[in-house]
Each structure stands twice: as C-alpha cells, then as structure tokens.
Amino acid sequence: MSTVLHPVGPEPEETYWARRVAVIIALVVVAGLVVALVVNATRSGSAVSAEPVPPAVTAPPADSPSPSPSASTSASASPSPSASASASASAEASPSSKPSASASAKPKATPSPKPTPTGPVACPAEDLRATLTGKQRLKPGQKTTFTLSLINGSATTCVVSVTPKTFELKIYSGTDRIWSSDDCAAAVKPRKATVKAEDALEWTMGWGGDRSRAGCKSRPEVPRPGTYFATAQLDGAKPVQLRMILGG
Template sequence: MSGVMHPVGPEPQETYWVRRAVVIGSALVLMIILLLVLFNLNGSQQPAPAAPPNPLPSLTPMTPSASPSSASPSPSGSASASASASGKATPSASASGKASSSASASASASGSPKAAGKASSSPSTKSTSTAVTQQTLTVCDPSDLDLSVDSPRTAGVSSSVGFKLSLTNTGSNTCVVTVNPNDFSLKLVSGSDRIWSTADCSTLVGQRLAQLTPKQSLNWTVEWNGKRSASGCKTRPGTPGAGYYWATASFTGVASDRARLILT
C-alpha cells in the first residue's frame, strides 16, 4: 500500500504520478466510449414505430373536370410521410404505395373516367354554342329599318308588274329581320280606288328571314298580275285601265314612300 501511495524507483516521484494519471485517464476514456457505443446499439435495435395503415383508394368514377391522375391518390404521398417520420420508408408504406398504384392502373384501364368526361363535355359545348347564337341573333328594331318600294315607270294594261322591295338596317348593330304576311303588306291604289293588295293573298309574300349587318339590305320582288284582287287570292271584275297608280308597302308599322306606275 505504501508502494502505491509512495512510488519507489530510480525516477523522480512526479514521473510515476504522471504515468499513473495517464493510465487511469485512458481507462476512463475507454469506459466512456464503450458505454456510448452500447447505448447507441440499444437505441438502434428498438423497432421503428409502425406507420398507420393506408386505406386502399376509392374506385369511384371521377367527375368530368378532374383528370385521371388527380382522381386516384398518389402512392408517393404516404411513402414520403412515413419516411419523414422514421427516417426511411417502412414496409407498410411501400405495400400501400403498390396497392394504390395497381388500383389507379385498373381505374385508368377501365376507361370509365374518360367516358364520363367525354359524355359531359359535349352538352356543355353545345349549350354554350346555342347561348352565343341566341345572343347574336337579336331582332331588328323597327326604328332601325328603312323600307322602300320601286316599280317600273310604265307598264301595259293587264300586264304583270314586278315591284322591287328593299328593307335596310340603318342601325349600328347586326340584327335579324323576318318578313311574313302578318307583318308585311304591299298595295296598289289609284286615287281612292284600292286596286290590289298582298293582304288578299298571303302566298304572294311568303316568309323571309335574314341577318342584316349595319347598312345591309334584304331585297325581294312581289309580282302583280295586273288585275283587281279580292280576299282569298281571288280577283274582282273590272280590269284597271290606263292611268296613274301608286304602290306603297308597310312592315311592322314602318311605311315606305309611294312608287308611281303609269299604265298605258
């Protein structure tokens, strides 16, 4: 015991104490390193917490606005979530990812999402086109229409005469005009004598539909057979003789200027 506390040897006493301190310090460092290694081994051998089971994706058909890639859940989302929690992807996350991939592949193979999207896109496009057409085809305002009638300068008694009619859009917008017997009439008079009128025979007018841009006109011709007219497309007795006759037209309250015709 005295040899431990009081070293004996040819070297100075301080040299022996330094040697003992180095040996004891080295032993303590080795013990500390050994304890740290054992602690780390025990900690790494503990099982990593199991990731919660990932449910299989639903195979409900997608809505038309969703694409197939966005409808089925991505397997990378669950795998990355498990990797961030434990430092690596767990077997359960990998299996769940494979199941999600196979379910997404089968949903794409069935073709039902594409069919649903295609079926709903056509009515939407068709309804939009109809709405645009209805907005474009606005009815012409009578105040934006100018009606004119033109006739030959002279014609023979009892001969047929063609009256040229023109309906012009004087407004600043494109519009639609419909000419039919209910809204249009052309008549021929001589003084106070009513000679002939399309109101007596609707087939003389027919029906016309035109879309008119600003300053554009709808032109057509109405034939007079040279006789007096009666209701029901009939004629009255008495042939109009030589003299001056005046033709006027009206459409939805818009009246034309008079056109002069001389029968010879």
C-alpha cells in the same frame, strides 16, 4: 192497612182511588218503555257483535327497521348522476333539433335569370328603311315585278324578318283599292336574314295587272288608264311608294 184500603182525607174516597189508579197506570207505562228500550239495546248489541272484528295491526319486527324519512327524502331529492346527465343531454339536444329541422327544409326555388342572348336580335322596325322599285309605265292589264328591300339602319347586326302578317304591298288609284297582298297570304313568302348595319334583305313580288279580292281571287274589272301608286308597308317602319302610269 186500613188507611191503604180506606184513604182518609177531606176529599171523597173515589178521588183518592182514581189518583192511585192513574199513578199505577203511569208506572206500568214507564216500566213497559224501559223493557222495550232494554230489549232493543240487547238486539242491536248482538247485531254489532255479530260483525267480524278486524284483525289487529301488528308492528314490524325489530330486526328490519323501516327507512327513516330523511333517507327517503334525500334519495328522492338527489337524482342519480346518470339521470342528470341524460336530462342535461336531452336539454342540450332539444334546442339543437330545431335548427336542424329548419335546415333540412327545402329552400324556395329562386327563378334563375333569363340568359342574355348571345346572337343577333330582331331589328327594331323603326330602324328599317323600305325600298320599292319597278316599271313606272305599264299598259292596262300588264304584269310587272317589284323589287323590295329592308335596309338595316341601326349600328349593329340584327335579324330582319318578313311575314304576311307584318308586311303588305298594295296598289291604289286615288281612293280606289286595286290590289293588296292581304287578299292572298301566299303573295308574301316568309323570309328572315341576319343583316349587318346598312345592309339589306331583298326580295321580289309580282302583280298581274288585275284587281284582287279576298281568298286569292281576281275581279273581272281591268284597271283603266291613269296614275297608280304601289305602297310597301312593314309594321312599325315608314312606308315607301312607287308612282306608276297606265297608258292606252
């Protein structure tokens, strides 16, 4: 007891007491830490135990055995006959549906060839020969009538037509333009006829012995005595002339 209260050693007594106090403090700290750990563990354990415990899994009853893996595998692997039949039927139907879709599409309309005309066609202008006849001696200002014709020079029957746009009758004296049917469209009456080979379409036209101008009007100057030429011209055909002399 005396050694406990009065430590014996080579060092001073205060040194031993300081060491004892340090040891005691260390023990108190360790004890406090241990108590704190125990308290925390106790709290966490009570919290865990407070949560609901999941129910135990019970095994199925012995009298209703679960299907074996082999049975389920074989059932899923082999389809029923009706399923395979419907699958094969749909597989056979799908390729046949494409041709029916293309077959139902409307074909492109092919233009029908133009029918070949069965009747006579227009005579080629180069196969027509024009004729022009009339009085060749006239007095200045004298009216006259010309007889004209277009002869079908082809070997077949064809249609001859005359219009103010395709035919002109004109009268010149040298380079002096005296009269022309182009100045008055009414001077040429449209006409058309089916003409056999070497037959002709004939008609007449008049000249009043005056000078013409556009708009179906006459000029006041009277043609003077001299030589004049009447020319009949069909587009595409060779022209024909009639020589006339106007005397005093």
